[in-house]
Amino acid sequence: MSSSDVARQLGAHPLSLSGHVGFDSLPDQLVNKSTCQGFCFNILCIGETGIGKSTLMDTLFNTNFENCESSHFEPQVKLRAQTYDLQESNVKLRLTVVNTVGFGDQMNKQDSYQPVVDYIDRQYETYLQEELKIKRSLHNYHDSRLHACLYFISPSGHSLKSLDLLTMKKLDSKVNIIPVIAKADTISKSELHKFKLKIMSELVSNGVQIYQFPLDDETVAKVNTTMNGHLPFAVVGSTEEMMVGNKMVKARQYPWGVVQVENESHCDFVKLREMLICVNMEDLREQTHTRHYELYRRCKLEEIGFRDTDPESKPVSLQQTYEAKRTEFLGELQRREEEMRQLFVQRVKEKEAELKDAERGLQGRFEQLKRLHAEERGALEEKRRVLEEEQSSFSKRRAAAQLLQAQNLNANGKKDKDRKNSGFM
Amino acid sequence: RMHMTNYDNFLSLPLSLSRSLSLSLSRSLSLFLSLSQEKQYVGFATLPNQVHRKSVKKGFDFTLMVAGESGMGKSTLVNSLFLTDLYKDRKLLNAEERINQTVEIIKHTVDIEEKGVKLKLTIVDTPGFGDAVNNNECWKPITDYIDQQFEQYFRDESGLNRKNIQDNRVHCCLYFIPPFGHGLRPVDVEFMKALHEKVNVVPLIAKADCLTPNEIKKLKDRVREEIERFGIKVYQFPECDSDEDEEFKQLDKELKECCPLAVIGSNTVVEARGQRVRGRLYPWGIVEVENQSHCDFVKLRNMLIRSHMHDLKDVTCDVHYENYRAQCIQDMTSKLTQDNRMESPIPILPLSTPDVETDRLIKMKDEEVNCYVIMGNITYIG
Numbered sequence: 001m002s003s004s005d006v007a008r009q010l011g012a013h014p015l016s017l018s019g020h021v022g023f024d025s026l027p028d029q030l031v032n033k034s035t036c037q038g039f040c041f042n043i044l045c046i047g048e049t050g051i052g053k054s055t056l057m058d059t060l061f062n063t064n065f066e067n068c069e070s071s072h073f074e075p076q077v078k079l080r081a082q083t084y085d086l087q088e089s090n091v092k093l094r095l096t097v098v099n100t101v102g103f104g105d106q107m108n109k110q111d112s113y114q115p116v117v118d119y120i121d122r123q124y125e126t127y128l129q130e131e132l133k134i135k136r137s138l139h140n141y142h143d144s145r146l147h148a149c150l151y152f153i154s155p156s157g158h159s160l161k162s163l164d165l166l167t168m169k170k171l172d173s174k175v176n177i178i179p180v181i182a183k184a185d186t187i188s189k190s191e192l193h194k195f196k197l198k199i200m201s202e203l204v205s206n207g208v209q210i211y212q213f214p215l216d217d218e219t220v221a222k223v224n225t226t227m228n229g230h231l232p233f234a235v236v237g238s239t240e241e242m243m244v245g246n247k248m249v250k251a252r253q254y255p256w257g258v259v260q261v262e263n264e265s266h267c268d269f270v271k272l273r274e275m276l277i278c279v280n281m282e283d284l285r286e287q288t289h290t291r292h293y294e295l296y297r298r299c300k301l302e303e304i305g306f307r308d309t310d311p312e313s314k315p316v317s318l319q320q321t322y323e324a325k326r327t328e329f330l331g332e333l334q335r336r337e338e339e340m341r342q343l344f345v346q347r348v349k350e351k352e353a354e355l356k357d358a359e360r361g362l363q364g365r366f367e368q369l370k371r372l373h374a375e376e377r378g379a380l381e382e383k384r385r386v387l388e389e390e391q392s393s394f395s396k397r398r399a400a401a402q403l404l405q406a407q408n409l410n411a412n413g414k415k416d417k418d419r420k421n422s423g424f425m
Numbered sequence: 426r427m428h429m430t431n432y433d434n435f436l437s438l439p440l441s442l443s444r445s446l447s448l449s450l451s452r453s454l455s456l457f458l459s460l461s462q463e464k465q466y467v468g469f470a471t472l473p474n475q476v477h478r479k480s481v482k483k484g485f486d487f488t489l490m491v492a493g494e495s496g497m498g499k500s501t502l503v504n505s506l507f508l509t510d511l512y513k514d515r516k517l518l519n520a521e522e523r524i525n526q527t528v529e530i531i532k533h534t535v536d537i538e539e540k541g542v543k544l545k546l547t548i549v550d551t552p553g554f555g556d557a558v559n560n561n562e563c564w565k566p567i568t569d570y571i572d573q574q575f576e577q578y579f580r581d582e583s584g585l586n587r588k589n590i591q592d593n594r595v596h597c598c599l600y601f602i603p604p605f606g607h608g609l610r611p612v613d614v615e616f617m618k619a620l621h622e623k624v625n626v627v628p629l630i631a632k633a634d635c636l637t638p639n640e641i642k643k644l645k646d647r648v649r650e651e652i653e654r655f656g657i658k659v660y661q662f663p664e665c666d667s668d669e670d671e672e673f674k675q676l677d678k679e680l681k682e683c684c685p686l687a688v689i690g691s692n693t694v695v696e697a698r699g700q701r702v703r704g705r706l707y708p709w710g711i712v713e714v715e716n717q718s719h720c721d722f723v724k725l726r727n728m729l730i731r732s733h734m735h736d737l738k739d740v741t742c743d744v745h746y747e748n749y750r751a752q753c754i755q756d757m758t759s760k761l762t763q764d765n766r767m768e769s770p771i772p773i774l775p776l777s778t779p780d781v782e783t784d785r786l787i788k789m790k791d792e793e794v795n796c797y798v799i800m801g802n803i804t805y806i807g
Contacts, residue, residue, distance in 0.1 A: 050606035072610045105610055108559040154605060155635070156496020160520035162558050183605055186635035188705050202520055252637055255718050257710020265708050 038092035047152025048104035055237035074102025176211035184234035233268035484543035493601025494555040497631040502690035601631040608647040625660035633687035686721035
């Protein structure tokens, strides 16, 4: 009997209350808790140098983030993150603004998107690491994952740039992309309408998924639907104020007129602020966590080798997978060890055989040398014998010769004697 | 004396020609007159008029190149300058198609006429410049095109029949700098440096209606400083003659201080201050293209068409083309001395390039002479 059967048996049927219980305060409790904790929001601004990223952030959050002008001659795209603590009424917001530096300036922009993708992945990675820790503190964790990406489109009036298309395609599965048309006070109304249509059609035909304002909540579905139809927002940023009528408003003064940032017939700034901050900020955070982060996590774990189901399609828990991985790993270790041992033994054998061969060879040579030696000795002996024989025969002959000589002498002496003797007679 | 501003468009072309002529003539005439006791009428004071007449009959030609990223308003500006629509059937590429786009060269030639003066105007477009993801050496097709025109003219000029030479050399290149950044970008610097010794480069700040007057000034200062720092030789306006009238000198001074010119173009006519003008209609106001307090369009038009068109042509002929020609000849003669069998394809006087054999002979003779001198000295002393 599985757990789902139990649930069905017991049944979750609606029950009517006979009085006020009080759990309708749950959302308020949640709100109080979140307010005490404070909120956290991270925005990524991608756009060419000078397109107005910092000015728009200053205008949106009604403050001065003190950004310095970047140079056009950066050799590579970099990202610069700055964190600020803001407060409105009693709500605290920890805002992190990440700006690209040098985007779109290089001659070869093929790899311009890479630093951005790497940065986004790094934030997901740190979060994943924290999640997988044994002792973790997620409620205290400063979430650095990017919740919204404002992509600044240059107001050419024709269409997207090739770099824009390339970059957004790489980012649409990693972060909520909200494209905005920057410096929109250079586009007239009719041109703007055509431009927006062209941009949206290019995004659709190239399969780029930008962030759509959610329609599931009835209270905001209507306004979100309208806003979705105005994408991408054409914005103008300004921190300078001017007197218009009897109010000080944020504006840009031209010789031919004054562009008011918060005038809805001049630009879509107010719409952007509504959508980004007032209505959908929480949804952006949720989407980042439940969609983009989950996708990253799944891909990363699959890379390492984790699966949700084993080859027989039965569900497998993380523990089992971990155990399986561990045994696999240990088995692998053992196998490697065995292999090495085998290899070692073989090597030893080979070496032994080699040495034996060498020994045998040496032995053979030794025998050979001995034989040679013996032969030579034999020969020498022979020669010596011959020599000795010669010597002895020579000495014999000498002796004989000497004897003969002596005899001859004696005989002559005798003769002389005889003669002498005979001579006298 | 005639003021340039009183005449429309390129009617002043023959005038600017005759103007310089008349100035020099009147100076020499006054000298002559001051020398002679009596004022005798000769009649060559009509020369400027004769030049005027002949040039009107012959007609003028001018080749203008426009370069810059797409979406900078180049076509709109050209249409505004010449009050016509050259780009009726243009097809713009999508972002996806532009990822690997190469630069094309497209020529539009139109014959326009104003008060009897005919102008053959050629606009050389460079679609695709700076649009691809990898823009390394994207100016190569453009420099190749300019060189080709020089080469063509060189051959024609050296040919036997020079009756109807067509001058397709590029007289001026308008380069559109985007107003959205803080100054020049690497692609801008590289492009201008690749072209500044081949053509008159006139940098413009495009779509200037996105900049407030302060921002325009800041950007112009920045661009001027960067042009100097990177050693880019943009087209310099010629100095005024000292006996030009004050108004002309003032205009000239203002023009020089305004560079690079910040321009706005428009294809549409709107109603502003009770008049129908070329402009752009915004919810917050109307930008008038010909209003000097809105942008420098009028200055550009005056400079390009009414006062400096001929000077642009002269600089192209006298400086850029001559540089090209000298370089070409030098390359050719150095090849000739290396390989004596090669014949010169064009009739040229050989440059006195040093050649090894001759050098050696010279050295030898020098030494001989020195020896004699020394010997002579010795004998002298002796």
